[in-house]
Amino acid sequence: MxxxxxxxxxxxxxxxxxxxxATASRHGRVDARLAGLDAGPDPLALDPALLPQLAELHEELGDLDHVVLAGPGRAAEAIARTLGRRLTVLDDPDPRQVLGLTRDRDLMCRSVTVFAEDAGDLHRVLHRAYLDLGLTEAETARHLLPLGGSDALLEAPGQETLVAATLAGIDAGELTGQxxxxxxxxxxxxxxxxxxxxxxxxxxxxxxxxxxxxxxxxxxxxxxxxxxxxxxxxxxxxxxxxxxxxxxxxxxxxxxxxxxxxxxxxxxxxxxxxxxxxxxxxxxxxxxxxxxxxxxxxGAEPPPPPGNAAVDGEAPSWTDGAVEIFTTRPRTDLSTLLREFGSDIHDHLSVVAVLDPVTDAEVAALRPLLAAATGRPVTLDRDPGHVGDLRNGSFLQITGADPEDVDVPGRAYTLGGSRSRRAAAARQALTRRGRPLLRLHLTDRRRGVRQLLAAAGMLQARACG
Structure with missing residues (x-):
């Protein structure tokens, strides 16, 4: 191109x-097709009247210097990274992320968490964690910031990106002005x-x-x-x-x-x-x-709604070291399996790593290795429910064992169990639409990631040889 x-x-x-x-003469061709177009949620949506309240809240919580956003946070991460501010995002988090926070008493005592509307499970988990530290209900409430409801310190539903950014020391007014x-x-x-x-x-x-x-x-x-x-x-x-x-x-x-x-x-x-x-x-x-x-x-199809599916009864086709392999392909070693799967990619390969983006960060190196070996576009996503638009693509889903999980108070499930059900629902959706799918489950994440990277590295070596 x-x-x-x-x-x-x-x-x-x-x-x-x-x-x-140039846009000259194009409007007549496309305007009719774009009539009524909605661009979706604006991450910078913020009522200007809230800016003084945010500034006051930032000053009041000034001793809480670690800001956490519970909910979708890619926009907030981009803002924080660009402007050099520290911000932690817990978006459908891996249990290891949550345990890393709740087991660090000093970090918990310095943290304030902003909750998106659909982050109720994390609110329950962190509320219990603060009480377990010995804080009173009133002290706990200071660390937890829902943006709606009768007990909210700030009424700003749907505006979690800029609320979290402001608490992290970012000028929300400048961003909204741009x-x-x-x-x-x-x-x-x-x-x-x-x-x-x-x-x-x-x-x-x-x-x-x-x-x-x-x-x-x-x-x-x-x-x-x-x-x-x-x-x-x-x-x-x-x-x-x-x-x-x-x-x-x-x-x-x-x-x-x-x-x-x-x-x-x-x-x-x-x-x-x-x-x-x-x-x-x-x-x-x-x-x-x-x-x-x-x-x-x-003419893109709307993305399918996220779902959940049972994971009981799933058994691996075979195991290679720290990697359980789920496939209908003949048994072979991991490197050969990746080579055979990669040689038959439909349009592109989507790698979905349902792991911890911090402790399992090494897995990101898989994307360029597979792109170099296959010569096809390769994407990397960490959303357990990621299925693309279901019309094209081959999928490599990587899951990992949770030696320790996190119970959700008042619910009959865990954070890890919820992620597993979403990943299982994604696999079912892909299978129903006939998308090529290979699932690898790491029984030991550290060993499994390194084994996977070594196998992918051998593909590139063979391609070069």
Missing amino acids: TIDPLAAVEAAAGLAVFGAP SAAFAPSVRAATGDNPALALGLALAGADAVALVADGSGLEGLGEWAAPLLTAAGLVPVVAEAPDSPGVRGEDVLTVSYGGSLRAGSVPGGGARPDVAVNGPLGAQFAAWRWAAAIAGRLR
Whole structure:
């Protein structure tokens, strides 16, 4: 795919898209198809009237210097990483993440947790953990911040991203101001519309490689990836500009950052087809609308609702070291299995690592290894329920044993059990739609991850040999 990276510049509120065709004469072709388009939830949604309350709350809780967000947090992580603030996200967390927090008394005493509306299980877990530390109900309430309900210190349902960011010391007003300045361009009948330019470029792609251009915006690709998946695209979040899978005949390479033009990505390896440059608040708005535009134009199916399924009775086909293998393929060693599975990829390979992003972080190295070995787009996701759009792709789901789980007070299940049921529901959905699926279960996570990486590394060695 070739697009002149400097063919046109479309700018609004400090954000520009390089590399997409000019918007002149396009509105007549696409406006009717985009009528009534909804870009979905805005992570920067915040009632301006709440800003003084947030500032007051930040000062009141100033001694609680460790901020936790319980719920979807990719936007908050991108904000914190870009602006150099510490923030922990517990989004459908692995039990190890929760135990790492609750067993550290000093960290618990310095933490305040902001809860999204659907994070009730974590609220129960952390509420019990604080009481177990010997805190009173009143003392516990100071560490737990739901954003709705009779006992809420702040009424801001659905606005957990900026609430958590503000408590972490980030200027929410600046971010919302950047987004608000960009907003009029989205509905502009004439003139430059960066979201439309980016959306049209995305609509003509299948796989999209997202590359940080080194100018300071971090984590935006991880946040944008689910939006692109919902639009029927295959998002490859590149570890570096020269990572495997960044380029290819069927890959649209898009860089993002604060100021650099297309073709200016440092580090070598990437010659972007499209560059999206501008302030972080405008980036959030542009990508939301661009993904929605691309999805509408591509006729993307809505993602299936998350589900749960029983996991009892599942038995591995065989075991290789610390890896239990679930497949209908003939028995062989792990490396040969990966090679055979990778040689028959349908469109792209989606690696779903249902593990702890902290203690099992090494598993992320699997994506570039498999991309280099297969020559196909390879994505990495950590959501147990991830199934893509169910119309294409092969899937490698990696799960791990939980030596210790976390009970949910007042419920007949555990955090680990809930994740396992979601992963099982995803497997069932993929199987029903005929998607190629290989599941690997690590009986010992540390050993299993290293064994898996070694097996994938052998694929690359064979390819080179």
